[in-house]
Amino acid sequence: MMKFKRFKEIIGFGSLILSAxxxxxxxxxxxxxxxxxxxxxxSLKFLIxxxxxxxxxxxxxxxIIGTIFVTIMTTLFSIPLGVSAAIYLSEYAKxxxxxxxxxAAIRNLAGIPSIVYGxxxxxxxxxxxxxxxxxxxxxxxxxxxxxxxxxxxxxEALKTVPQDYREGALALGATKWxxxxxxxxxxxxxxxxxxxxxxxxRAAGETAPILFTGVVFYLPWLPGSVFDQFMALPYHxxxxxxxxxxxxxxxxxxxxxxxxxxxxVFMLNLAAIILRxxxxxxxxx
Amino acid sequence: xxxxxxKDLSLFYGEKKIIDNINLNIPExxxxxxxxxxxxxxxSLLRCINRLNDLIPDxxxxxxxxxxxxxxxxxxxxxxxxxxxxxxxxxxPNPFPKSIFENVAFGLRIEGIRDKRKISEIVEKSLRDSDLxxxxxxxxxxxxxxxxxxxxxxxxxARTLAIExxxxxxxxxxSALDPTSMLKIEELMKELKEQYTILLVTHNMQQASRVSDxxxxxxxxxxxxxxxxxxxxxxxxxxxxxxxxxxxxA
Numbered sequence: 001m002m003k004f005k006r007f008k009e010i011i012g013f014g015s016l017i018l019s020a021x022x023x024x025x026x027x028x029x030x031x032x033x034x035x036x037x038x039x040x041x042x043s044l045k046f047l048i049x050x051x052x053x054x055x056x057x058x059x060x061x062x063x064i065i066g067t068i069f070v071t072i073m074t075t076l077f078s079i080p081l082g083v084s085a086a087i088y089l090s091e092y093a094k095x096x097x098x099x100x101x102x103x104a105a106i107r108n109l110a111g112i113p114s115i116v117y118g119x120x121x122x123x124x125x126x127x128x129x130x131x132x133x134x135x136x137x138x139x140x141x142x143x144x145x146x147x148x149x150x151x152x153x154x155x156e157a158l159k160t161v162p163q164d165y166r167e168g169a170l171a172l173g174a175t176k177w178x179x180x181x182x183x184x185x186x187x188x189x190x191x192x193x194x195x196x197x198x199x200x201x202r203a204a205g206e207t208a209p210i211l212f213t214g215v216v217f218y219l220p221w222l223p224g225s226v227f228d229q230f231m232a233l234p235y236h237x238x239x240x241x242x243x244x245x246x247x248x249x250x251x252x253x254x255x256x257x258x259x260x261x262x263x264x265v266f267m268l269n270l271a272a273i274i275l276r277x278x279x280x281x282x283x284x285x
Numbered sequence: 286x287x288x289x290x291x292k293d294l295s296l297f298y299g300e301k302k303i304i305d306n307i308n309l310n311i312p313e314x315x316x317x318x319x320x321x322x323x324x325x326x327x328x329s330l331l332r333c334i335n336r337l338n339d340l341i342p343d344x345x346x347x348x349x350x351x352x353x354x355x356x357x358x359x360x361x362x363x364x365x366x367x368x369x370x371x372x373x374x375x376x377x378p379n380p381f382p383k384s385i386f387e388n389v390a391f392g393l394r395i396e397g398i399r400d401k402r403k404i405s406e407i408v409e410k411s412l413r414d415s416d417l418x419x420x421x422x423x424x425x426x427x428x429x430x431x432x433x434x435x436x437x438x439x440x441x442x443a444r445t446l447a448i449e450x451x452x453x454x455x456x457x458x459x460s461a462l463d464p465t466s467m468l469k470i471e472e473l474m475k476e477l478k479e480q481y482t483i484l485l486v487t488h489n490m491q492q493a494s495r496v497s498d499x500x501x502x503x504x505x506x507x508x509x510x511x512x513x514x515x516x517x518x519x520x521x522x523x524x525x526x527x528x529x530x531x532x533x534x535a
């Protein structure tokens with residue numbers, strides 16, 4: 001009987017570990033495959049040169065710049081709006097019909113497929129507000145997509161700040177905003193920052209929302225204003241791997257581009273982890 | 286003179302009556318203790334006075350709460366001003382995760398005081414008045430979280446003294462502290478009553494009898510008996526009070 005129990009224990013434990021290993025394995029294989037095939041394409045020239053000869057040669061400089069540009073746009077839009085909404089929900093909103101409605105809206109927003117965001121971006125930003133297909137329209141569309149994530153995680157970060165800090169400040173005659181600004185936001189800041197970075201790194205890799213709103217196949221120049229069109233890494237990968245007239249010829253470039261996109265996303269995630277660690281340490285003891 | 290007067294004061298959380306028609310006078314520059322078993326409403330009563338119950342969405346306060354003879358339980362009262370005059374020490378020491386200096390300077394900074402010399406002077410004076418200066422004067426820029434529990438609680442007292450309140454509410458200020466730290470805080474209370482009106486909530490009867498001038502016994506939201514501390518502990522008039530202070534209480 002005891003033996004059987006032990007056996008069950010081992011099986012249970014083993015299958016749990018196996019699940020964890022499978023997850024790591026999938027990631028490992030993916031990265032290894034892309035790195036192995038993309039590595040030969042990577043060179044300094046690849047990173048700082050324009051695409052040449054119908055994209056069969058040259059680099060992806062404007063593609064990288066386009067992604068960075070549109071991500072900055074997304075940041076400027078979604079972080080102030082998302083964090084403000086989170087502060088409202090966490091600190092000010094009283095539980096009631098309105099608050100429940102807002103929360104339900106945010107949850108539903110998070111469930112909308114990204115292609116729908118793209119179509120919405122066309123209707124509202126490109127046509128409605130007449131921003132045209134541009135960095136601005138794409139940045140705003142990606143911002144919408146990121147908002148629910150930023151609101152939810154920022155609210156989570158605000159909720160982890162002990163109630164003692166708020167009450168302590170209020171009991172000393174702080175106004176509500178003073179208490180929030182000096183005694184809540186600084187301690188929620190590491191959490192808000194890191195999760196915002198994660199949200200943005202997600203947005204940087206999205207294709208559907210920018211598809212109709214501003215990204216283009218090829219541009220011989222860099223976008224000079226927010227009303228210009230742009231090239232972007234995820235779309236470039238899509239073009240090189242499915243739409244190009246000489247797919248086999250550009251395959252190494254497609255892998256190279258993928259590697260760059262993954263590297264950017266990883267670097268952002270790494271930055272988030274380092275920031276969380278550093279800032280977290282600063283605010284504890 | 287009575288600093289705080291409660292007239293038919295009741296507190297509800299939703300439908301539940303937490304404080305039941307209390308009439309109580311808190312004399313100026315004395316220590317008044319409220320004793321009673323856990324859950325009798327002591328802390329809730331205290332939080333009525335600095336309007337911290339406002340934070341609870343469905344809390345409702347009825348009756349009058351006079352502070353310096355003016356009703357502060359009205360909607361048009363500026364709660365921020367009230368809280369500057371009625372400070373509070375919490376059950377669990379809650380220093381902010383800032384430096385010792387910044388903890389004490391907090392109230393001054395939110396007040397908009399910029400004068401560095403003035404701030405330093407007030408910080409030093411407050412730390413002296415809370416008997417903490419000697420222990421922390423060389424580490425003012427160190428984190429407040431590195432102090433011991435007793436020191437943290439005295440820091441919280443210093444933080445409150447810095448904004449020169451008239452009343453200090455103390456919500457079981459020693460319940461999380463060791464006996465030595467507790468005695469230090471009790472000594473401090475006796476010094477502070479020269480200048481401040483102190484309302485102390487405690488379930489520690491020995492503490493109430495050691496430090497307070499007046500004692501009220503709160504039971505199930507009602508004040509059963511109120512009077513001179515000596516009288517309450519030696520010749521209580523109510524049987525319930527007698528049962529409680531002599532430990533014959535289920």
